[in-house]
Amino acid sequence: MFKINHEEAKGGFELIAIGDYEVTVINYEMGKSTNGNNKITVDYEIRSDVPQNHQGQKILYDNFTISEKSMWRLQAISKAAKFPDGLTFNSYKEWADTLLHKNLVVTVGHREYNGNKYPEVKGFKESQVGAPASQGGPIVVGEDDVPF
Secondary structure, eight states: OOOGGGGGGSSOOOOSSEEEEEEEEEEEEEEOOOOSOOOEEEEEESSSSOOTTTTEEOOOOOOESSSSGGGHHHHHHHHHHOOOOOOOSHHHHHHHHHHTTTTEEEEEEEEETTTEEEEEEEEEEEEEOOOOOOOOOOOOOHHHHHHO
């Protein structure tokens, strides 16, 4: 049985404070900007294995518009993700696939939209810590573990 208790509804996430955060790229989506340019929308998760505020919270909808004026952002995140200088990609999808699961530092600011504040990525830096530690060895599933 489940009972609704409004007193327990006070939790939830708070607005991510302005500052630098160690993050992992957790998702991306290819799309079109309002101007019709190609764009890549990237999502991050604030790392829980690094002592910092807002662990586990997500920073969503960081848009990378593919245009001459905004290529500096792709270059900046690529440098922060430690892509070698001169590395060439055959497509922006290949670039995004390579960025997925990379660790880096994002500088978070705030933007206002419809009277609400939201976190916004303002800059990128190289991660100052190593990759998250592996949580043990491989998981082995035997015939007796499968119900069918």
